[in-house]
Amino acid sequence: MDSNLLKVTIDGRSIEVPPGTTILQAARMIGEHYPPAMCYYTPLKESGGKCRVCLVRVAQTSEANPRPMPKLVASCLTRVENGMVVENESSPEVLEARHGVVEFLLINHPLDCPVCDQAGECDLQNLAFEHGTEQTRYEEGRREFDKIDIGDKIQLHMTRCILCYRCVFTADQITNERVHGVLNRGDAAEIGTYIKHAIENDFSGNIVDVCPVGALTDKTYRFKQRVWFSKPFNAHRSCDKCCGEVVLWIKNNDVIRVTARKNKFGEVEKFICNDCRYDHKNLEDWVIGEAAEIERDSVIRANKYKTKIHSPAVQVDAKFVSE
Amino acid sequence: MARQILFEHINVPGINTLETYVSKGGYQSLARAFKMTPDEVTEEVKKSGLRGRGGAGFPTGMKWSFLDKKSDKPRYLVCNGDESEPGTFKDRHLMMNIPHALIEGMIVSSYALGARTSYIYVRGEMMPVIRVLEKAIQEAYKAGYLGNNIQGSGYSLDLYVQPGGGAYICGEETALLESLEGKRGNPRNKPPFPAVWGLYGCPTVVNNVETIADVPWIVNHGGDAYAAIGIGKSTGTKLISACGNINKPGIYEIELGLPVEEFIYSDQYCGGIPNGKKLKAVVAGGSSVPILPADLILKTANGEPRLMSYESLNDGGFVSGTMLGSGGFIVYDEDQCIVRNLWNFTRFYHHESCGQCSPCREGTGWMEKVLHRIEYGHGKMSDIDLLVDVAKKIEGKTICPLGEAAAWPVASAIRHFRAEFEAHVSDPGSCCKKHLHREMTSVH
Amino acid sequence: MSILSDSAILEINNLKSRYPQGKQKSALLPALHIAQAEKGWLPVDAMDEVAGILQIKPIEVYEVATFYTMFHVKPVGKYVIEVCRTGPCCTIGAEELIQYMEDKLGISVGETTDDGLFTLKTVECLAACGMGPVLQIGPDYTYRENMTREKFDLMIEELRNKS
Ligand SMILES: Cc1cc2nc3c(=O)[nH]c(=O)nc-3n(C[C@H](O)[C@H](O)[C@H](O)COP(=O)(O)O)c2cc1C
Ligand code: SF4
Ligand code: FES
Numbered sequence: 020m021d022s023n024l025l026k027v028t029i030d031g032r033s034i035e036v037p038p039g040t041t042i043l044q045a046a047r048m049i050g051e052h053y054p055p056a057m058c059y060y061t062p063l064k065e066s067g068g069k070c071r072v073c074l075v076r077v078a079q080t081s082e083a084n085p086r087p088m089p090k091l092v093a094s095c096l097t098r099v100e101n102g103m104v105v106e107n108e109s110s111p112e113v114l115e116a117r118h119g120v121v122e123f124l125l126i127n128h129p130l131d132c133p134v135c136d137q138a139g140e141c142d143l144q145n146l147a148f149e150h151g152t153e154q155t156r157y158e159e160g161r162r163e164f165d166k167i168d169i170g171d172k173i174q175l176h177m178t179r180c181i182l183c184y185r186c187v188f189t190a191d192q193i194t195n196e197r198v199h200g201v202l203n204r205g206d207a208a209e210i211g212t213y214i215k216h217a218i219e220n221d222f223s224g225n226i227v228d229v230c231p232v233g234a235l236t237d238k239t240y241r242f243k244q245r246v247w248f249s250k251p252f253n254a255h256r257s258c259d260k261c262c263g264e265v266v267l268w269i270k271n272n273d274v275i276r277v278t279a280r281k282n283k284f285g286e287v288e289k290f291i292c293n294d295c296r297y298d299h300k301n302l303e304d305w306v307i308g309e310a311a312e313i314e315r316d317s318v319i320r321a322n323k324y325k326t327k328i329h330s331p332a333v334q335v336d337a338k339f340v341s342e
Numbered sequence: 343m344a345r346q347i348l349f350e351h352i353n354v355p356g357i358n359t360l361e362t363y364v365s366k367g368g369y370q371s372l373a374r375a376f377k378m379t380p381d382e383v384t385e386e387v388k389k390s391g392l393r394g395r396g397g398a399g400f401p402t403g404m405k406w407s408f409l410d411k412k413s414d415k416p417r418y419l420v421c422n423g424d425e426s427e428p429g430t431f432k433d434r435h436l437m438m439n440i441p442h443a444l445i446e447g448m449i450v451s452s453y454a455l456g457a458r459t460s461y462i463y464v465r466g467e468m469m470p471v472i473r474v475l476e477k478a479i480q481e482a483y484k485a486g487y488l489g490n491n492i493q494g495s496g497y498s499l500d501l502y503v504q505p506g507g508g509a510y511i512c513g514e515e516t517a518l519l520e521s522l523e524g525k526r527g528n529p530r531n532k533p534p535f536p537a538v539w540g541l542y543g544c545p546t547v548v549n550n551v552e553t554i555a556d557v558p559w560i561v562n563h564g565g566d567a568y569a570a571i572g573i574g575k576s577t578g579t580k581l582i583s584a585c586g587n588i589n590k591p592g593i594y595e596i597e598l599g600l601p602v603e604e605f606i607y608s609d610q611y612c613g614g615i616p617n618g619k620k621l622k623a624v625v626a627g628g629s630s631v632p633i634l635p636a637d638l639i640l641k642t643a644n645g646e647p648r649l650m651s652y653e654s655l656n657d658g659g660f661v662s663g664t665m666l667g668s669g670g671f672i673v674y675d676e677d678q679c680i681v682r683n684l685w686n687f688t689r690f691y692h693h694e695s696c697g698q699c700s701p702c703r704e705g706t707g708w709m710e711k712v713l714h715r716i717e718y719g720h721g722k723m724s725d726i727d728l729l730v731d732v733a734k735k736i737e738g739k740t741i742c743p744l745g746e747a748a749a750w751p752v753a754s755a756i757r758h759f760r761a762e763f764e765a766h767v768s769d770p771g772s773c774c775k776k777h778l779h780r781e782m783t784s785v786h
Numbered sequence: 787m788s789i790l791s792d793s794a795i796l797e798i799n800n801l802k803s804r805y806p807q808g809k810q811k812s813a814l815l816p817a818l819h820i821a822q823a824e825k826g827w828l829p830v831d832a833m834d835e836v837a838g839i840l841q842i843k844p845i846e847v848y849e850v851a852t853f854y855t856m857f858h859v860k861p862v863g864k865y866v867i868e869v870c871r872t873g874p875c876c877t878i879g880a881e882e883l884i885q886y887m888e889d890k891l892g893i894s895v896g897e898t899t900d901d902g903l904f905t906l907k908t909v910e911c912l913a914a915c916g917m918g919p920v921l922q923i924g925p926d927y928t929y930r931e932n933m934t935r936e937k938f939d940l941m942i943e944e945l946r947n948k949s
């Protein structure tokens with residue numbers, strides 16, 4: 020064994036990883052049954068720790084310290100120690116906690132999937148499908164915000180936001196001028212620009228790609244098509260601003276949307292510029308490659324929502340259906 | 343009169359000035375400390391058994407020894423003067439009346455930790471306190487207790503007061519550090535702890551006002567002398583701020599180990615319950631700690647007298663015990679409504695949640711809304727268990743302990759006073775605040 | 787055109803020396819207190835000016851100003867009455883007193899009187915629970931402890947006469 024590597028066992032399967040690796044990363048290396056992540060995003064520094072869906076139980080801290088950790092820990096931020104033993108899906112405590120977090124995320128969510136552009140590729144929808152319950156126990160009023168346009172390309176539907184902070188980190192780290200952020204606090208906290216302000220920046224479109232729900236959507240694509248009616252293809256062009264490597268969402272030979280490519284964990288590895296995203300919607304602009312694999316355990320792949328949404332956790336409010 | 347360490351001279355006229363403070367023996371610990379090495383000062387604090395007075399009761403000397411001294415970054419001492427835990431009002435009193443006690447403590451503690459710049463973070467609402475501290479700091483600079491080469495020791499220190507802006511969460515030490523960096527008061531995920539990654543990413547110790555003000559006495563008299571006061575692992579004295587339905591609300595310095603019954607009923611302290619009313623319940627350590635009914639606050643489940651100490655108040659765990667916490671002692675007489683009080687506290691946590699992590703952001707609001715319904719006569723029996731379950735799903739799942747702070751009051755109030763919740767549901771007409779002509783609502 | 791006075795700008799600039807080089811953002815909270823003391827509240831251009839002095843982005847100021855309850859991001863009356871509404875004060879009559887204040891001023895919590903003199907605001911525990919009910923009043927944030935209806939009436943009268 021390479022003496023620099025650390026051995027970690029997650030749900031009974033072991034792997035050796037370099038120091039600095041988090042539990043979540045190690046679990047992803049092992050394969051299929053890794054914890055979900057709604058706020059952590061590998062390319063974004065400081066992301067993670069907020070949504071709490073990735074909580075796991077550390078049954079043994081390390082070889083040197085065989086005691087369990089006193090509380091569940093955020094796997095996205097907790098680093099592996101040698102000899103660590105972790106319980107993810109094998110721990111009823113973890114599953115119950117995750118179930119609780121999903122319920123919390125849903126109590127103020129509008130559940131307007133039928134009219135949401137993100138439906139079919141929404142991490143919250145997927146999560147609710149796996150960890151939600153049949154019935155909501157929440158009978159109180161839900162938080163509501165007006166939807167607003169931030170610039171002519173992006174719409175913010177704050178009611179759907181889960182405050183993962185990903186878009187804020189993206190604006191900070193990928194673009195050079197952040198004009199939006201988190202305002203107010205507690206459950207009144209919201210993403211916003213405070214004063215009417217358009218988010219205009221060569222890389223601003225990426226905040227749509229990193230949003231795990233339908234809070235930030237591409238206005239140039241809105242309502243054009245349900246995502247599962249279009250086919251994604253990898254494509255590239257030579258671009259002087261970004262890598263030019265994208266996914267084209269094509270229907271009937273029309274490019275209806277351009278997004279960055281995501282890896283199998285749903286994360287963008289190479290951010291793209293707004294030129295590629297918004298200004299090249301002709302097939303001729305692109306060298307088209309193979310069909311893009313939508314790898315994550317998404318409802319698109321699972322083909323769960325061919326015609327209509329009916330996640331058990333998602334009781335659709337009639338108001339939204341008729342919208 | 344019981345042993346007074348912090349308040350010995352609090353009633354001396356002019357004790358807020360440097361001159362009077364020095365005439366009462368103030369600032370003597372500096373010369374003593376400078377004759378010792380910083381580690382020797384830390385060693386005395388360890389020996390004293392002093393535990394953090396901000397709420398968690400963590401041994402102060404041990405916290406200091408965790409400070410990463412291998413790092414070549416600057417080190418910081420930050421004093422936590424955010425005092426916002428409902429029921430707690432001791433630090434404001436101390437800073438307002440004997441500001442030099444805190445400043446002297448900051449100097450010797452900073453010396454022990456090797457800090458060259460230290461900050462006292464005071465909640466913004468306490469502007470009057472901030473003005474007093476700033477004036478006192480100017481006096482201390484003038485007298486050569488702060489600044490370069492203090493008293494020829496070769497040690498230099500700059501000390502600043504930093505105002506908060508109105509946010510309970512900034513009492514949580516990492517939220518406080520964020521706030522001090524000019525940011526929103528969002529607590530950080532830990533580890534890394536401040537001892538390694540604190541202010542500006544540098545090794546930092548955060549201590550409560552009272553904790554730091556205790557240090558000069560320890561330096562002057564030795565750790566052993568301090569450890570001789572109090573009981574068991576609860577050494578020394580503690581400031582208790584007593585409020586609610588008592589005859590003599592105020593701030594008392596008690597020797598740890600004082601029987602709770604004596605504290606409530608003796609004329610030297612709270613002086614009993616007004617108007618001949620009976621004691622109903624006590625929240626003994628600030629709003630976050632579990633509420634206890636009269637019988638359990640006076641005696642432990644084993645029938646032993648409950649004492650004002652970390653251990654005795656915690657006797658029975660959370661089944662039948664509570665915590666000393668911050669020393670915010672809130673007394674409820676028989677007329678007080680547990681449901682209404684709990685709704686009020688839960689509204690507080692809802693309002694004060696920073697909103698970063700989902701269990702606290704969403705769960706505190708959920709609990710508040712359910713409690714508001716119950717309080718105003720629209721509750722269901724199933725709401726009571728729902729509250730217990732939501733509290734359980736917050737507890738231990740959050741970034742910072744505000745989650746627990748919000749969950750414990752709910753769990754304990756229902757544990758000890760379930761019948762009262764049921765009565766609110768089954769007989770809404772019995773609603774306790776009928777005389778208020780408007781509903782109090784949650785305002786953001 | 788600067789919206790803050792020269793002395794306020796100087797005061798904010800002077801704050802920077804309290805913090806290490808490059809950490810001038812630390813001055814944000816005290817700077818906002820200075821700006822608010824001068825303007826009565828925090829209009830956007832005042833916040834933008836603070837951002838300029840501290841060399842940070844305007845959004846960083848908005849994020850902070852909207853997080854902390856002491857900062858008024860909407861116009862308020864000349865005197866902001868901030869009265870504690872938290873549990874311990876309520877055991878000794880704060881709720882009843884707050885409703886009395888509303889009636890007396892003819893406004894609800896959160897509102898400002900027509901003459902622009904008073905804004906009534908409820909706040910959380912002010913660390914004066916043993917001296918409750920308690921309120922404080924800007925710009926000095928003086929505490930008024932052991933409040934009663936009579937004391938409140940007197941206070942309002944005094945402030946009205948002063949204006
Ligand atoms: C939500 C929350 C609020 C807190 N508020 C305060 C406070 O107002 N004052 C304080 O000294 N400690 C407070 N604490 C505790 C601090 O995080 C920290 O433990 C303390 O300042 C350490 O100082 P000590 O060891 O001297 O007690 C709070 C903790 C939490 C979780
Ligand atoms: S527990 Fe509450 S206060 Fe603490 S980080 Fe989470 S949301 Fe913020
Ligand atoms: S992914 Fe770990 S807390 Fe959100």
Ligand code: FES
Nearest residue numbers: 870875912914915
């Ligand atoms: S509850 Fe009003 S000051 Fe503490």
